[in-house]
Amino acid sequence: DAASSGKQFLIVGTKNKAADSVAWAAIKARCHCVNKKWLGGMLTNWSTTETRLHKFRDLRMEQKTGRLNRLPKRDAAVVKRQLSRLQTYLGGIKYMTGLPDIVIIVDQHEEYTALRECITLGIPTICLIDTNCDPDLADISIPANDDAISSIRLILNK
Numbered sequence: 357d358a359a360s361s362g363k364q365f366l367i368v369g370t371k372n373k374a375a376d377s378v379a380w381a382a383i384k385a386r387c388h389c390v391n392k393k394w395l396g397g398m399l400t401n402w403s404t405t406e407t408r409l410h411k412f413r414d415l416r417m418e419q420k421t422g423r424l425n426r427l428p429k430r431d432a433a434v435v436k437r438q439l440s441r442l443q444t445y446l447g448g449i450k451y452m453t454g455l456p457d458i459v460i461i462v463d464q465h466e467e468y469t470a471l472r473e474c475i476t477l478g479i480p481t482i483c484l485i486d487t488n489c490d491p492d493l494a495d496i497s498i499p500a501n502d503d504a505i506s507s508i509r510l511i512l513n514k
Contacts, residue, residue: 364452367512368470369462370394374508378462381512382448388456389448390470399473402455405446412442412450455479462512463502464489484511 365387369378375391382389390398398405415435418424424432459474461467464483471493474481483494484502491497501507 363457364388364454365458365460366390366449366452366456367460367462368394368467369508371463371466373503373505374462377505377509377512379448381509384513388452391448392444394467394470395445396469397473398449398470399455399479400476405449408442409446409450409452412439412446415439415442458482460512461494462508464494465502484508 365385367378367382367385367387367389369375369389369391370393378389378391382391395405415438418435419439424435427435455477456479459470459479459481461471461474461481461483464471464485465488471481471483473479475493480495481493482496482498483489484500484507485491485494485497486500486502489497489502491499498511500511
């Protein structure tokens, strides 16, 4: 229902095992993802995140137009390092224009900060929960082994 009405989804899964599956599922479903590290305040401090996204887009445009090549070598290296860091942490949400409508969390225990931010903002969450998680924290809980790549892929592909 939500997907057909054009709502924005965010998939969060920063475990090394789940990172590739999360990125692939986000591309396939045309939604946003965080698969490297959840930066505290990414949702609750959206104005700051948005300024970082604008900076990221500006640096990418400079790179595409070739303006980085005209900079001195040292300045270009600093900008490339900054661009690389922004790509790592914000690459999955670079086209996000506002807060997501629904957040899918792959490991509730690992992504507790993201879950708390969603609860604070009243964003509905769908969580894969293992035996070490609290099903009452999520709006929709999916009991599954969140440590096995195969179970993560199976659920994200649905």
